[in-house]
Structures are given as structure tokens and as C-alpha cells.
Amino acid sequence: MSKKERSGRFNLRALLVQYKQGSHKDYDEFVNILSDPQTKAEDLRVYLRGIKENVTELNREFEDLVAVLLKLDWPHRELSVVREYQSLLVGLVCVHSYYLRASLRMLVKYFTPAINKSAPDTEVSMEIQQTNEAVFLNIHMVLKAILDSVPMSSTVLLPLLHDLFPFLGKAAYIQECYIRNLLQITTYLPSARQRILELVIDRMLKLDVRAPRQDIQETEGDEEDMEEGIVFDMDFEQDLTRDLENKDGCIFDRKRSDKPMTHREANILDVCMEMTLTYISNVCYTNGECNWEATKKLYREVLLVFDRLILPTHASCHVQFIMFYLCSTKLPICEGFIDYLWKKVQNPNTESVFRQAAVGYMGSLLSRAMFVPLSTVTACLDLMCEWIHLYLDNTSEEIVNADVSHHGPFYSVCQAVFYVFVFRNKEIFEWKKGHKWAEILNFQRIVTCRLNPLRVCLPVIVKMFSSISRMHQLAFCDTIIERNKRCILPVTSNGIGTSSVLTELDSYFPFDPYLLNRSGRFIIPLYREYKGSIEEDQELSDGEDDFLQEEQLSSTSESLPQSMSLSKTPKDFLHYGISPGFKHIQDIT
Structure with missing residues (x-):
């Protein structure tokens, strides 16, 4: 079949007609070749183009073929295959809305990268980071196209973002990637920003209550040097992602300072807080000047999340500083x-x-x-x-x-x-x-x-x-x-x-007092430590903050x-x- 396909004689419509007539041999062979990871890129590209040209025929009778398509590891393939697949997927969900949920679920799963399970908290290599960057870029491009083309897609997407959130036990890098991608979605789906912020803040609160202040203070200092947290950029290609970048480019700059926290949950929380505070900073400030309209809108959204989640949560130590920082704008x-x-x-x-x-x-x-x-x-x-x-x-x-x-x-x-x-x-x-x-x-x-x-x-x-x-x-x-x-x-x-x-x-x-290292760069310059007078110092035996x-x-x-x-x-x-x-x-x- 690959010879036919390479010579241009591949005809998917004929295979589908034969299948409907009861002849399944060529169809089954085609499905097997399509699912084979060893299939050459040029062969796969032409297969995908043939499927795209006949996408209207892919009704529920051919769910097995669509299932194979959704299982393809396409983001890691050659650029020609990626572009063909993206075009096919958008066409598929536009013509057959009953494939929308499964397609979005497949896309969101890629926000959780696979890492070495035997050492989940070790540093991820730069090569893997770069590979994941390319994957995230490909996912966001097709996800934006689907959201723009299918009006109901956002109502399907948001519950999936909640359901597929990585478990708290997952590594810091996995949590970072998922939250970063959630925040990136808000650049091309602003109507969902409050819901997405609610998801992110809810996850951080769960981490926060697992990292009590006393535990952090006892843990920090046990290890002098920890490996630096993982960073990556998400710059979109200009020709396909102009809307994603806004006029100021990607919403994150990836400057990372200070060492990771020794306390595991505190370290994950520190990474998440830094991302969130960076996001707020880039929304509220343009070239160092406060964008008043954007700040007001963000404040209203975060205040609703504060009222629903942060205020009712007792014993959180750090997540509430999101409001502290926003108030400083x-x-x-x-x-x-x-x-x-x-x-x-x-x-x-x-x-x-x-x-x-x-x-x-x-x-x-x-x-x-x-x-x-x-x-x-x-x-x-x-x-x-x-x-x-x-x-x-x-x-x-x-x-x-x-x-x-x-x-x-x-x-x-x-x-x-x-x-x-x-x-x-x-x-x-x-x-x-x-x-x-x-x-x-x-x-x-x-x-x-x-x-x-x-x-x-x-x-x-x-x-x-x-x-x-x-x-x-x-x-x-x-x-x-x-x-x-x-x-x-x-x-x-x-x-x-x-x-x-x-x-x-x-x-x-x-x-x-704020205890997290890296995200502390946003808070410490705005924070007042207690300093008593000479007379007050005579009243107290300990004059250091906090009293x-x-x-x-x-x-x-x-x-x-x-x-x-x-x-x-x-x-x-x-x-x-x-x-x-x-x-x-x-x-x-």
C-alpha cells in the first residue's frame, strides 16, 4: 500500500466504499499501517491528506479509524506531518462534532509531559525541555484553531482541563508544564480566564496547606544545594500564532533566580506562584507602565476567585499573596x-x-x-x-x-x-x-x-x-x-x-512573612517587616520579625x-x- 500511496494511487474513498460493502481487508491493512510508529513521514503525510480530503465520510461507522488517528504521536513527528495532522483535526471536529471531546482530551493530555518515573523530581534535560516546547507549540496552535472554528468547544474544554490536572504527587516539572499551558490558553481564550485562574489557584491552595509554615522553616537549610528548577519558553511562530502572542509576545519571561525549596510541596508551590505572579505582572504592566483597563479586569476576576476559594481556606501561607501583589499594581x-x-x-x-x-x-x-x-x-x-x-x-x-x-x-x-x-x-x-x-x-x-x-x-x-x-x-x-x-x-x-x-x-x-525563594522576588520589595522602637525592644526579648x-x-x-x-x-x-x-x-x- 505504501507504494500505491507514494505513487499517488492511494484512494481512501475506495477503501471506505469497500468497507461498507463488506470487504475489510484493505481497510484493516490501512489502519494497521497508519498506527505503525515506523511508518515513514512522507507516507504518513499523504495518508493524512487523503483522510482530510474524505473527512465528511468519517461518521460513527469509522470510529476505529478516528481512534487510531487520535492515538498517533503526531506532535513529535516531522513538521510536514504535524501541519497535515493539525489541518485534518480541525476539519474533523468541524464536520463531526461528536469527535470534539475526544479530540480535545487528546490535546490536553499533551500538556502533561512524560518524564522518568524512577526519578520524577530530578532535573529534566535541556533536550527534553526543547522537545516539549515544540510539542506545546503544536498543541496550542491547533487548539486555538479549534476554539476559533467550533463555538461550543470552550464549554467542552474547561471541564477537561479540570479532569486532566496532574495529581499532587506528580513532579514539579509536570505541574509547572500543565499550569503554564493553562495560563497560555487565556491569551487566546480570554473569556475562560477566570475559570482557568480558579483551577490554578485551587491547585496551589492544595499544595499550600500541605506545606505549613513550620514545616518549611524546619526543612529549609537541610540541603544546601538543590538543582535549579526547569524553565522553558513558549514563543509561537509568527505566521500561525500572531493572536497568541498579543502585541507584546509570550506572556512569560523565563528569568529564574534563587535556589529551589527543599520542602517538596513548597518547591512546587514556589514554581507555581512564580508563574502566576509573572502572569499577573505581564497582564498588568506594559513597558513598565500599569495598563489600567487590563488591571481592573484582572482584579475583578481574581477577586471572585479570592472570595470563593482563598478566603474560605484556612492555614494557607502563600497563595493569598496573589491578592497582595495585585493590590500593589x-x-x-x-x-x-x-x-x-x-x-x-x-x-x-x-x-x-x-x-x-x-x-x-x-x-x-x-x-x-x-x-x-x-x-x-x-x-x-x-x-x-x-x-x-x-x-x-x-x-x-x-x-x-x-x-x-x-x-x-x-x-x-x-x-x-x-x-x-x-x-x-x-x-x-x-x-x-x-x-x-x-x-x-x-x-x-x-x-x-x-x-x-x-x-x-x-x-x-x-x-x-x-x-x-x-x-x-x-x-x-x-x-x-x-x-x-x-x-x-x-x-x-x-x-x-x-x-x-x-x-x-x-x-x-x-x-x-513570605518564605518561598523564587517567587519571593515579587513580594519582598513590597513587604514591611516589623521594626520596633528602642522602648518597644525593652518590652520584648526578641526584636526580630515576625513578633x-x-x-x-x-x-x-x-x-x-x-x-x-x-x-x-x-x-x-x-x-x-x-x-x-x-x-x-x-x-x-
């Missing part, structure tokens, strides 16, 4: 995020656990972000203290004991105020009107109220706040702190015959409650209550 984005958090905190219809998580994010961002100006900090402290005083006005005077279960949001807001004030007090008091402004906050009423926030907030925060407020004569907490030490926290009923002791608030601050390190809390760790569980996502976020009303908010809505 432009002040209205940062203020919009704070506004979103504050509305959630105030909304009584939002579950208490989400209100507490939201104020934790708010306090942590105001404290840690170098890009948040003092004016925004003071505006937020004004609002939070106003809310606290209003809460106290509306609370019965009969309350005697602190009760976290009933007043959790109140205590969380108080703790956020203390936390932010401790971090930003130097700037506040360097401001000409800082002391006068701080007096208006009326800290003395807050610390002496019957709800007694100093009894519930974290001891380290209470100690620092007490020192600073006493130094500037804003509030005097020492007597209350000493009295609280002599008191036993109240017991509340959790059911018939059961009880539990209420202790301190949860110690989760979302933007605690909420676990070793400093070890003395109270036995009395701390289990971390709050954020297992449900909020149904909505309503817009009533006191809003920061930042002057830039309208620009991003």
Missing part, C-alpha cells in the same frame, strides 16, 4: 480590596467566621504592605474604631464576661486595630497631626469596656499595644492586663452536659483554641453599612 485596586473586605466585616448576614477572616486580611494588608499609604491606614483605623464604638453603644451594659462565640467579629476588629497601630505607629507619630488624631480614636474606652478585648486578643499584640499606647499616653492597659492574668476565662455551654473554655482569638494573619513567631507564642499554645474552620463560601457580599468610600473606588466598579 495601583492604589485604587488596593483601596477597592480593602473596601470589599470592610463591607464583608460589617455585614451581619455574613457568617461570623468569614467576617473575622476578612478583618484579618484587612489588618494584615494595612500592616505589611509598603504600598499602602498612611492616609489609607488612618482612614481605615477611623472606620474600624468608629465601628467598635458604635458596637459598644449598642451592646447591653449587663455584659460582664468576654465571650468570643457571641462577639467574635468585635474582638477581631479590635485585634486588627491593635495590630495595625503597632506596625504603623512610627509613621503615625512622625505625622504632625498624628498624636492628636490618635487621641480621637479613644483607645481608653476600647480597652476598658466590659467586653474586655485585652483579655481575648493575642498576648503579644496586647503587650506591644500596651507599651506603645502607654508611651504616648493614649491608653493605660497594664492594670487591666494584670487583672486579666488573675482571671479565668468564662465557661459557656456548647450543648447538654458539655462545656469549653473560651481563650484567645485565632492567631492567623494572612500576610505573615508573632510561634516560639514567642509557645507559652500559651496549650490554651489556644483550634484554628477556625472556613469550610463554606459566602453566598454573596451585600453593600450596606459604613463603607470606607475611598475616592478611587468608583474607578474599578
Whole structure:
């Protein structure tokens, strides 16, 4: 048959007619030759052209022939074969939509490259990297053509991207390749960007919770040198991929710095975070200037993912820094995020656990972000203290004991105020009107109220706040702190015959120091480390950041409650209550 084919006498239509008439010999021989990996490139090219010319005949009766076509390892073949196959595949799914899912599934599977199973975490050779680059290029070209030609293809593609995501146990290189290709799809399928970002962030959250902060700190330093992570470019050929590149070229630059993490999950997460932050950077910035329209659109999409996935996930250490970095792009984005958090905190219809998580994010961002100006900090402290005083006005005077279960949001807001004030007090008091402004906050009423926030907030925060407020004569907490030490926290009923002791608030601050090496280049320049004054240093035996390190809390760790569980996502976020009303908010809505 190959002789016939090479001489131009190959006729697929005749084979199909013979098959329908009951003569299967030549057809079966053709299928076998087609599936043979030893078939020469020129022979295979002509076979594929013949099939393309008769693609309308390939109905369900010839599913076995289509199955062989979809199993061909075409991306690794010669360029002439690749081009012929791409043209055939696009024609096939356009004419016969029932082959669309199987075709897309075949394409997506190529986003997960095969590597040495005996040593999955070793460095992949440059030769294999280059081969995979060529494969990814071929896949994206035909995938874009299908998405452009078949309107329903995106609805079929997105579930496949979820279903074919590599397992968490797969090597870092495999995870990197798959996520990189997902992000590349967004350049020619922008309508699916939010769904794709949700897939990527969901995977990173799963890695994040498997790499606790304490484990990373214990693991790093065990190995001095690890092999450098794998990098590759995905530059498309100009003649066929002009749309993919956008006007600025590929969405990734592949500059890689610093060594990989020793902790396995942390290393994979570091690679994924670097890719994601690079992607955000290249979407938001053009030639070093912020592209405002593109940034606003991306912010809205990422905020929805944050609300659905990141906010409800407790004990993540790094993925939330995606929002941290996005907020750094432009002040209205940062203020919009704070506004979103504050509305959630105030909304009584939002579950208490989400209100507490939201104020934790708010306090942590105001404290840690170098890009948040003092004016925004003071505006937020004004609002939070106003809310606290209003809460106290509306609370019965009969309350005697602190009760976290009933007043959790109140205590969380108080703790956020203390936390932010401790971090930003130097700037506040360097401001000409800082002391006068701080007096208006009326800290003395807050610390002496019957709800007694100093009894519930974290001891380290209470100690620092007490020192600073006493130094500037804003509030005097020492007597209350000493009295609280002599008191036993109240017991509340959790059911018939059961009880539990209420202790301190949860110690989760979302933007605690960033530990990942390579992706840290995006975060560290924007990040504020705690630096106490001489007077504060005298109060604490350890002056290094972070002042909420676990070793400093070890003395109270036995009395701390289990971390709050954020297992449900909020149904909505309503817009009533006191809003920061930042002057830039309208620009991003």
C-alpha cells in the first residue's frame, strides 16, 4: 500500500466504499499501517491528506479509524506531518462534532509531559525541555484553531482541563508544564480566564496547606544545594500564532533566580506562584507602565476567585499573596480590596467566621504592605474604631464576661486595630497631626469596656499595644492586663452536659512573612517587616520579625483554641453599612 500511496494511487474513498460493502481487508491493512510508529513521514503525510480530503465520510461507522488517528504521536513527528495532522483535526471536529471531546482530551493530555518515573523530581534535560516546547507549540496552535472554528468547544474544554490536572504527587516539572499551558490558553481564550485562574489557584491552595509554615522553616537549610528548577519558553511562530502572542509576545519571561525549596510541596508551590505572579505582572504592566483597563479586569476576576476559594481556606501561607501583589499594581485596586473586605466585616448576614477572616486580611494588608499609604491606614483605623464604638453603644451594659462565640467579629476588629497601630505607629507619630488624631480614636474606652478585648486578643499584640499606647499616653492597659492574668476565662455551654473554655482569638494573619525563594522576588520589595522602637525592644526579648513567631507564642499554645474552620463560601457580599468610600473606588466598579 505504501507504494500505491507514494505513487499517488492511494484512494481512501475506495477503501471506505469497500468497507461498507463488506470487504475489510484493505481497510484493516490501512489502519494497521497508519498506527505503525515506523511508518515513514512522507507516507504518513499523504495518508493524512487523503483522510482530510474524505473527512465528511468519517461518521460513527469509522470510529476505529478516528481512534487510531487520535492515538498517533503526531506532535513529535516531522513538521510536514504535524501541519497535515493539525489541518485534518480541525476539519474533523468541524464536520463531526461528536469527535470534539475526544479530540480535545487528546490535546490536553499533551500538556502533561512524560518524564522518568524512577526519578520524577530530578532535573529534566535541556533536550527534553526543547522537545516539549515544540510539542506545546503544536498543541496550542491547533487548539486555538479549534476554539476559533467550533463555538461550543470552550464549554467542552474547561471541564477537561479540570479532569486532566496532574495529581499532587506528580513532579514539579509536570505541574509547572500543565499550569503554564493553562495560563497560555487565556491569551487566546480570554473569556475562560477566570475559570482557568480558579483551577490554578485551587491547585496551589492544595499544595499550600500541605506545606505549613513550620514545616518549611524546619526543612529549609537541610540541603544546601538543590538543582535549579526547569524553565522553558513558549514563543509561537509568527505566521500561525500572531493572536497568541498579543502585541507584546509570550506572556512569560523565563528569568529564574534563587535556589529551589527543599520542602517538596513548597518547591512546587514556589514554581507555581512564580508563574502566576509573572502572569499577573505581564497582564498588568506594559513597558513598565500599569495598563489600567487590563488591571481592573484582572482584579475583578481574581477577586471572585479570592472570595470563593482563598478566603474560605484556612492555614494557607502563600497563595493569598496573589491578592497582595495585585493590590500593589495601583492604589485604587488596593483601596477597592480593602473596601470589599470592610463591607464583608460589617455585614451581619455574613457568617461570623468569614467576617473575622476578612478583618484579618484587612489588618494584615494595612500592616505589611509598603504600598499602602498612611492616609489609607488612618482612614481605615477611623472606620474600624468608629465601628467598635458604635458596637459598644449598642451592646447591653449587663455584659460582664468576654465571650468570643457571641462577639467574635468585635474582638477581631479590635485585634486588627491593635495590630495595625503597632506596625504603623512610627509613621503615625512622625505625622504632625498624628498624636492628636490618635487621641480621637479613644483607645481608653476600647480597652476598658466590659467586653474586655485585652483579655481575648493575642498576648503579644496586647503587650506591644500596651507599651506603645502607654508611651504616648493614649491608653493605660497594664492594670487591666494584670487583672486579666488573675482571671479565668468564662465557661459557656456548647450543648447538654458539655462545656469549653473560651481563650484567645485565632492567631492567623494572612500576610505573615513570605518564605518561598523564587517567587519571593515579587513580594519582598513590597513587604514591611516589623521594626520596633528602642522602648518597644525593652518590652520584648526578641526584636526580630515576625513578633508573632510561634516560639514567642509557645507559652500559651496549650490554651489556644483550634484554628477556625472556613469550610463554606459566602453566598454573596451585600453593600450596606459604613463603607470606607475611598475616592478611587468608583474607578474599578
